Amino acid sequence: MLNSLQQNLEYRRSVMRVLLFLTMVGGLIFAVINFYRGLWSLATIELMFGLFSFFLWRRILLTEHFQLWVMVFLFPLFITMVYAMYIPNSSVSIFVWILTIPVISYLLMGRRQGFLASLFFIICGATVYHYRFLQSDTAVNIADSLNIIFSACLMISLAHVYELNREKNEERLLELAGTDKLTGLANRMKLIETFRLYAEYAKRHKSPLAVVLFDLDYFKNINDQYGHHVGDASLRYIASFIQTKIRKTDLLARFGGEEFALLIVGSEEKDCFKLVDSIRQQLKGSPFIHDNKTIKITVSAGIATYGKDGETLEELLLKSDKRLYAAKDKGRNCVVDINNQ
Template sequence: MLNSLEQNVQYRRSVMRVLLLLTMVGGVIFSILNIYRGLWSLAAVESVFGLFAFFLWHRIMQTMHLQRWVTIYLLPLFSAMVYAMYVPNSAGSIFVWILTIPVISYLLMGRKQGFWVSLFFIISGITVYHFRFIEGDIAINIANSLNIIISVCVITSLAHVYEVNREKNEERLLDLAGTDKLTGLGNRMKLAETFTLYAEYAKRHKSPLAVVLFDLDFFKKINDQHGHHVGDAGLRYIANFIQARVRKTDLLSRFGGEEFALLIAGSSEVNCFKQVDSIRQELADTHFTHDDITLTITVSAGMAMYGKDGDNLEALLLKADQRLYQAKDNGRNCVVDSNNQQAIEATLQTQ
């Protein structure tokens, strides 16, 4: 979902800003210490990263390519951590920075990329650590190795579990936010998100995309005569009825009140019209029953095509809405698209 992606970007921008701030401060402190210790190459690396962090600090909140900069920043940073252990006269305590790699990777790169990046640099770090610092008593070496490996596994596992649950919770909240409570269909937010994806595909592959608006005929009379509980049951019935007759790739959503919106991807205008009109006709031939009340519910529909009638959701909904009202003016229980719009307009003008 697009909102999910937007939230992830903002979340990662904030994490990245904190990391950049710590890198700037750490770069200054550790470069001074390592110059004093005579570790000139390590001091140079830390100084460069401090300056790079300062450069990114001003760009990270505006850039449209956040993940690209995250990757450009983290891969050398993690390499520098491993290199710091390899430098002669460096302290073994530097390994504690290797323990931060899985946490940083999962927070900024996500579950999949974060896992593989963590795995590569953790293995590299453990290898370099053993090459530089493991020597002498075998029993102590084994104990040190187990402590290092187990601690890394624990931190990586915790980071992985946290990210998996964060993704699931975010998806669950976004699904709830994009779902109409009464019918269980998507709402306007879901419609807008899905349209953006479908429109990009339609533009790239030059495939058709239809936007259809349904409106229940005389629905206000149902509420007035039988009560809103019957009206609500009727809305659920219509939602299930239409949903059962569209493809899995189509999106049916509740647009508001007694209106429903349908996205039909990859089907020509003629075939879309046939599909929608078939649903309309089948519904008109079917009876809705609730609490011993039997009703015939019909719908009017207006249809618009991406590209032909507009290139954004607002324009297509406006055109579909105009045709929907033409269907209402034409006696209801019918479908209007661009092909029969002119004929209906001519008929209405002669009446």
């Protein structure tokens, strides 16, 4: 599963490609027109932007320095828009392009940078507009100023609201993609993604990291005796029970079926064992009650330690799974780690 940053980057690459294509075509067309009108400096800049856009159009899909290229392209582009309105014989209609700055900025730079860039260049554009196209009629000038202010505020506000909601929706979709529907816990994809981050931290800071597999004892009997709906309810109960016993920094995920995986960070082996065994004991003493039926639930667990048992999630899950089955061979309702296998 792509994380939020990767999703956002792919989205911005697509937007940048559209902007580059339009700039490439528009730059060449306006360059020809302005060469004909005798606006040599502006025509040269537009021609350069058209060629630069052609250069970036394919590169932008592959570059690792996407945000740097965005800045290198956008700020000269915005300056050119303001300059085009400043030079003699320019058209008042150029100000329409100034009003596209908030949309472009927010889509490609995000809310914070987009807002700052929009505000700065809108103010610059409005200042140049008043300098170049101010009329002698005071009422007309006031009307023009109000139109500029309100239209600029509208564009910035719409762009801001759109980007804010897009970010929230993206975060929500990513959250749903990493969530188990039945229990509300993280799913296997989220487990893989989180382990990658925790393992990097553990390796860099030489911090302990453990992978635990829980398995419900005799879960098939619950389904057979009470029905699958009760079995599902018992899975939700255990998920909630374990979740309340761990720290916020640890991650509990539904691994599949009646198995749960737990990532414990920053705890030594003996502390991990104490935590997992405490959860086991407390669960044994807290029967699940459903429709006035009291159902005793126990779990078996296997613990693997990062570094000693492996460094990949696959290696650690394999080791913890072997210890989980060793716990079942011992009669279930027990925990096995590297010290008591």
